[in-house]
Structures are given as C-alpha cells and as structure tokens.
Amino acid sequence: MTSSSRIAIDAxxxxxxxxxxxxxxxxxxxxxxxxxxxxxxxxxxxxxxxxSHPNLTAASEVVHAPETVEATERPSxxxxxxxxxxxxxxxxxxxxxxxxxxxxxxxxxxxxxxAKLSLRTMPGIxxxxxxxxxxxxxxxxxxxxxxxxxxxxxxxxxVQFAVMGAxxxxxxxxxxAPRVALLNIGTEDQKGTDKIRDAAAQLRAAPHLPLDFNGFxxxxxxxxxxxxxxxxxxxxxxxxxKTAEGTARFVADLLKQAFRSSTRSKIGFLISRPAxxxxxxxxxxxxxxxxxxxxxxxxxxxxxxxxNEIGVANACAxxxxxxxxxxxRRITEDLGNFEAEAA
Amino acid sequence: MTSSSRIAIDAxxxxxxxxxxxxxxxxxxxxxxxxxxxxxxxxxxxxxxxxSHPNLTAASEVVHAPETVEATERPSxxxxxxxxxxxxxxxxxxxxxxxxxxxxxxxxxxxxxxAKLSLRTMPGIxxxxxxxxxxxxxxxxxxxxxxxxxxxxxxxxxVQFAVMGAxxxxxxxxxxAPRVALLNIGTEDQKGTDKIRDAAAQLRAAPHLPLDFNGFxxxxxxxxxxxxxxxxxxxxxxxxxKTAEGTARFVADLLKQAFRSSTRSKIGFLISRPAxxxxxxxxxxxxxxxxxxxxxxxxxxxxxxxxNEIGVANACAxxxxxxxxxxxRRITEDLGNFEAEAA
Numbered sequence: 001m002t003s004s005s006r007i008a009i010d011a012x013x014x015x016x017x018x019x020x021x022x023x024x025x026x027x028x029x030x031x032x033x034x035x036x037x038x039x040x041x042x043x044x045x046x047x048x049x050x051x052s053h054p055n056l057t058a059a060s061e062v063v064h065a066p067e068t069v070e071a072t073e074r075p076s077x078x079x080x081x082x083x084x085x086x087x088x089x090x091x092x093x094x095x096x097x098x099x100x101x102x103x104x105x106x107x108x109x110x111x112x113x114x115a116k117l118s119l120r121t122m123p124g125i126x127x128x129x130x131x132x133x134x135x136x137x138x139x140x141x142x143x144x145x146x147x148x149x150x151x152x153x154x155x156x157x158x159v160q161f162a163v164m165g166a167x168x169x170x171x172x173x174x175x176x177a178p179r180v181a182l183l184n185i186g187t188e189d190q191k192g193t194d195k196i197r198d199a200a201a202q203l204r205a206a207p208h209l210p211l212d213f214n215g216f217x218x219x220x221x222x223x224x225x226x227x228x229x230x231x232x233x234x235x236x237x238x239x240x241x242k243t244a245e246g247t248a249r250f251v252a253d254l255l256k257q258a259f260r261s262s263t264r265s266k267i268g269f270l271i272s273r274p275a276x277x278x279x280x281x282x283x284x285x286x287x288x289x290x291x292x293x294x295x296x297x298x299x300x301x302x303x304x305x306x307x308n309e310i311g312v313a314n315a316c317a318x319x320x321x322x323x324x325x326x327x328x329r330r331i332t333e334d335l336g337n338f339e340a341e342a343a
Numbered sequence: 344m345t346s347s348s349r350i351a352i353d354a355x356x357x358x359x360x361x362x363x364x365x366x367x368x369x370x371x372x373x374x375x376x377x378x379x380x381x382x383x384x385x386x387x388x389x390x391x392x393x394x395s396h397p398n399l400t401a402a403s404e405v406v407h408a409p410e411t412v413e414a415t416e417r418p419s420x421x422x423x424x425x426x427x428x429x430x431x432x433x434x435x436x437x438x439x440x441x442x443x444x445x446x447x448x449x450x451x452x453x454x455x456x457x458a459k460l461s462l463r464t465m466p467g468i469x470x471x472x473x474x475x476x477x478x479x480x481x482x483x484x485x486x487x488x489x490x491x492x493x494x495x496x497x498x499x500x501x502v503q504f505a506v507m508g509a510x511x512x513x514x515x516x517x518x519x520a521p522r523v524a525l526l527n528i529g530t531e532d533q534k535g536t537d538k539i540r541d542a543a544a545q546l547r548a549a550p551h552l553p554l555d556f557n558g559f560x561x562x563x564x565x566x567x568x569x570x571x572x573x574x575x576x577x578x579x580x581x582x583x584x585k586t587a588e589g590t591a592r593f594v595a596d597l598l599k600q601a602f603r604s605s606t607r608s609k610i611g612f613l614i615s616r617p618a619x620x621x622x623x624x625x626x627x628x629x630x631x632x633x634x635x636x637x638x639x640x641x642x643x644x645x646x647x648x649x650x651n652e653i654g655v656a657n658a659c660a661x662x663x664x665x666x667x668x669x670x671x672r673r674i675t676e677d678l679g680n681f682e683a684e685a686a
Binding site: 136137148151152183185192193218219220221222223224232234235236238239240241242243244245246247248249250251252253254255257258259261262264265267268269270271272273274275276278279282283 | 479480491494495526528535536561562563564565566567575577578579581582583584585586587588589590591592593594595596597598600601602604605607608610611612613614615616617618619621622625626
C-alpha cells in the first residue's frame with residue numbers, strides 16, 4: 001500500500017462532529033475501491049464510532065491525536081499545536097509520505113497556515129491558492145481560484161494560479177485543455193487593473209501550456225459553463241463566491257415566500273416539488289464540497305465546516321481523484337513548462 | 344419653474360429606442376406631479392413620438408441634438424462630441440442649471456466621462472462613484488457603491504463613498520441614519536486590505552455623521568437587508584453586482600429546467616405561476632433601475648441600456664427624488680461635517 005492510495009482524515013474537525021465525518025468517509029470508501037484512510041483524532045471516540053462502519057474499519061487505521069483545533073481559534077495560535085492536534089497530525093502524515101492527501105472540515109485559516117508551514121510551497125510558487133468546484137449550467141463544474149487565501153495578488157501570482165487551476169481542472173474534470181479566463185470588470189483588453197492585463201498578456205504569450213486561454217470573464221457569466229477555470233485574487237474570489245452563495249439563497253428564500261403567498265401557490269408547490277428538489281440538489285453546497293489548496297508540496301482538501309455525510313464523502317472523493325492523478329507532479333510539470341516557455 | 348423640478352432626458356440613448364424612452368418618461372410624469380422634462384435628441388423624431396403622449400407633451404420641452412453616442416463608442420471618442428450629442432447636451436442642461444438632473448440609458452463609460460468632464464467633482468471629492476439600489480429580503484432596497492467607476496480606490500475614496508452613499512440612502516430610502524458597512528472577506532477587525540481596515544477606523548472615529556457604521560459585511564449577506572449601504576472599490580463592487588445578477592439568472596434557469604423535467608412539474612408550475620411571477624417581478628432589474636453618479640456638481644442617473652418602459656420610469660423617479668431632496672447639497676453638508684470632525 002503506497003501513500004498514493006491513502007488519505008489522512010482530520011476526524012475531529014467540522015461542526016457536525018465525528019459521527020458525520022466517519023459516515024462520510026465510509027461513503028467515500030465505497031466509491032473508491034482500494035483507497036485507505038488514516039483517521040486522526042481521539043482514538044477511543046474513533047474506535048467507538050467505527051463500530052457502525054465495518055466496511056470502513058477494514059480499510060482504515062486510527063492515528064491518535066490528543067487535541068483538536070477550535071473553529072474560532074486564530075491560525076497563529078493553532079500552528080503552535082500542530083504536533084498535537086488532529087488537523088496538524090493529518091497534515092504531517094502527508095508530509096511524511098504516509099498519506100497522499102489530507103482532508104479536514106475544520107478552521108480554514110488554521111488549516112491553511114498549518115499546511116503552508118508544514119508542506120511549504122512548491123519550488124517557484126510564491127503563494128498557494130484555494131480552489132473550489134462550483135456548479136454551472138454547462139456539462140462540467142467550474143474551477144475557481146483563489147477564493148480567499150491571498151487578499152492581494154500580483155501578476156505572477158495570477159499566472160501561477162491559472163497554471164495550477166488548469167492542472168486541477170485536467171484532474172478533477174478530466175479535460176485535456178481547460179478553458180481558462182481571468183475574472184474582470186469587462187471583457188475588452190483595456191479593462192481592469194494593470195496586474196490583470198499583464199497576467200492576460202503573459203498567458204497569451206504561452207500558447208503551449210495545456211490550457212486554452214479565453215481572456216477576461218465578468219461576474220455575470222460565472223455559472224454559464226463557458227469556461228472551465230476562473231482565476232482571480234483572493235479578495236475578488238471570496239466576494240464572488242460568497243455573493244453567488246448568498247444570491248442563490250436569496251432567490252430560494254424569495255421563491256419560498258412566493259410559494260407561501262396563496263393557497264393556489266402552495267398547491268402548485270406541492271405538485272412541482274420534484275422540480276424544486278432538483279433545484280435544491282443542484283445548489284446544495286454538499287454536492288460541490290471539497291476546496292483544494294494548490295501549490296503546496298502535498299495535497300490538502302478543505303471540506304465545509306457544516307458539511308453533511310454526502311459533503312464529507314465528496315471532499316474525500318476530491319482528495320482521492322487528486323491523489324490518483326498525482327496532481328502535485330502534474331502542477332510541477334506544467335509550471336516547469338511555463339517557466340521554460342517564458343524564459 | 345426652477346431647475347429643481349426639471350429633468351433632462353437623453354431621449355436617444357438605450358437599446359430599446361426612443362418610443363420606450365418616451366413611454367417611460369410619460370409614466371414617470373404621472374407619478375411626479377409638477378415635474379417637467381427636457382427631452383433631448385432628434386427634434387422631429389421626438390415630436391412625432393410625443394403624439395402618443397399628450398400628458399407628457401404638456402409637461403415637456405424638446406431640445407434638439409443632431410447626434411447620438413453609440414453603445415460601443417469609446418468614452419475618449421464620445422467626449423469630443425459632448426456639444427452635439429443628446430447625452431452631452433442633457434448633461435450640459437444640468438451644468439447650466441436648466442435641469443436638476445439628467446437621465447440616460449446610453450453608453451455607461453461615455454456618460455461617466457462626459458458627466459465628470461462637464462460637471463466636475465464636488466469640492467474635496469477626488470472621484471465620483473456609481474451607486475445603485477439592489478433588492479433585499481428586508482423592508483428596503485440596498486444602496487451599493489462603487490459599482491465600477493473606480494477600478495482601484497484608496498482609503499479616502501472609500502470613506503467618501505460611505506458618506507455619499509449614506510446621503511443617497513437618506514434621500515432614496517427615507518432613512519435618518521442609514522446602516523453602512525464595508526464589503527470585506529470576513530467580519531473580524533483584522534480581515535481584508537489595509538485600505539479597508541483604515542477606512543473602517545476613520546468611519547468609527549466619526550460618530551456624528553448621519554449614518555450608523557456597521558463595520559464589515561461579507562458577500563453572502565448582501566441581500567439580507569441587514570444594512571442599508573454597502574461600500575467597496577469599483578472592482579469588487581462590479582464583480583459582486585454582476586455575480587449577483589448572474590446567479591439570480593442561473594437559479595431562475597435551473598428552476599425553469601426543473602419545471603420542464605416532467606409533466607407533473609409542468610402542471611405544478613402552471614398552478615404556481617402567480618408565485619413564480621412574484622419572484623420574477625422582485626428580481627426584474629427594471630424594478631431597481633437607475634444608478635446614480637455621486638460626487639459631481641450635478642445629478643446624473645444611468646438607466647440600464649435594455650430598460651423597458653417601467654425601467655425608464657423608475658430611473659426618472661430616482662432622478663426626481665434626488666432633485667426634490669436636493670441630494671447634491673446634502674452630500675456637500677455631510678462631507679463638510681465629516682472633514683470638520685476629522686480635522
């Protein structure tokens with residue numbers, strides 16, 4: 001058994017508790033035959049929880065961690081407890097080569113800080129980025145990065161995010177040459193900041209990368225399925241991601257209000273429930289769970305704090321796919337080719 | 344008749360043509376008794392169009408303009424034709440004091456450039472900002488600015504936007520002390536860029552402004568009705584606004600697909616149609632039309648290029664309210680008080 005078929009799980013992170021984490025991992029286990037899991041956390045609690053999951057028990061090993069990172073803990077505080085917390089130990093298993101990836105539903109800032117400190121950025125990469133898959137009207141999900149790891153970015157960061165995001169889309173979405181665009185406030189060449197325009201110029205000048213550079217895209221086209229990867233600084237990315245989440249919830253809430261507005265509407269709602277459930281299903285963040293820190297010497301997946309069993313299983317699936325496709329090597333190669341072309 | 348009851352209309356701007364502009368203005372005329380309109384554009388075409396609107400004819404004057412700004416025209420090109428285009432002449436009527444505000448559905452960049460050049464920024468204001476009203480789940484719409492007039496902003500710009508946005512909310516939403524927040528990627532004090540944190544510190548240190556400073560707000564809370572004014576740089580604002588528009592359309596499209604997915608859903612849809620129409624109505628941009636350039640020595644309202652008759656009427660209503668409440672004076676006073684407090 002090599003690390004490429006083993007995933008370390010921070011079993012204690014997340015708002016939903018250990019039982020949901022274990023149920024999610026057990027689900028993922030059934031989808032990925034041959035994958036093994038290192039379950040990190042309170043040994044007694046994990047062993048007790050595993051009694052409901054004989055299938056997972058057979059494919060997992062328990063690694064004891066005496067402490068847990070708190071949801072509200074400051075990253076600067078949490079990194080001091082890297083050796084004793086379930087989050088820190090899960091990441092360390094990746095560093096040691098005992099696992100191909102780590103998955104945690106815990107504190108995002110702490111996870112980022114610990115992962116960066118322990119795994120370090122890949123050669124040539126200044127900053128890791130947080131990438132996620134978002135739903136679209138197209139055939140595929142969309143890869144978007146950075147979603148908040150870097151408040152301010154320069155041209156070089158944006159170009160590296162494009163290369164890393166494309167490598168991730170090749171793995172996660174099975175695409176040969178993902179269509180990549182930079183998020184901007186207009187599609188004309190002269191729009192946006194100098195950094196964005198310069199990043200576009202550099203990406204246009206590197207035609208041999210395994211990606212199809214599509215220039216700029218505006219916020220209203222995010223979910224149209226017109227591109228596969230959208231690149232931006234962490235500030236804009238976080239604003240866009242949260243605005244999209246908030247707006248989807250806003251529209252759903254308005255719809256609920258509207259359906260409640262009359263008896264006739266209530267009846268219509270009951271009849272069309274399969275349709276509205278389809279919608280809910282499509283927008284459910286659990287079905288798109290698993291954000292990835294790209295650019296580190298090792299794979300770390302962030303699962304939503306409030307993810308349910310299905311969400312946790314999806315985050316594990318993201319990790320499993322990346323491990324199987326050797327994403328870190330792929331990014332290293334693509335970046336090497338880009339540097340060679342740019343030189 | 345003073346300028347405070349007269350609005351200049353760029354009758355030729357917009358994708359929907361003169362007939363829709365006139366129908367929209369005629370509608371606004373019925374809502375604002377005593378308001379007069381200066382209809383700027385091709386005199387013969389306007390006179391012909393007015394035949395269907397005797398009510399508007401009685402309350403308007405036609406001002407001939409031989410040319411029109413094109414939708415795709417570069418702002419740098421358009422400003423050279425300020426004296427001959429319907430857009431340029433409408434703005435000039437404000438400058439001359441013949442109208443209290445100008446309304447155009449034409450080219451946004453050109454409108455901004457012409458308005459800035461002709462009306463100039465208010466004393467002490469470095470940059471004008473584009474503000475709009477957005478729908479929320481609360482009792483009021485939300486004022487958001489800047490929405491794209493300024494790609495990059497410094498601390499002073501953000502603080503001035505907060506003061507101008509609050510003055511606008513007092514007028515447009517009839518609030519005494521609007522709740523103001525800065526858009527950020529977290530609500531904790533240490534989140535975001537230096538500029539945003541410094542702007543927050545300055546706003547907190549000015550407690551006598553007619554606004555209630557609420558700190559930071561994240562993208563997922565935009566439409567919750569928790570604050571009345573959201574302030575950001577033009578890049579983030581444009582990304583957030585367009586992402587919100589795109590996501591609302593995305594959810595509506597998914598819903599349509601879902602309703603079409605089975606006969607049962609189709610029947611449910613037909614029965615609950617009043618509910619879905621309520622939703623469509625709430626999200627229809629025509630019902631929130633009329634973005635305002637704040638910080639100029641005169642009022643200019645941008646109507647959506649694709650606005651229909653109702654949209655145009657709403658943009659005129661925004662102008663009429665601002666004119667009646669003497670918004671420019673109010674902003675001048677608030678800024679003066681802020682400078683005095685900060686000194």
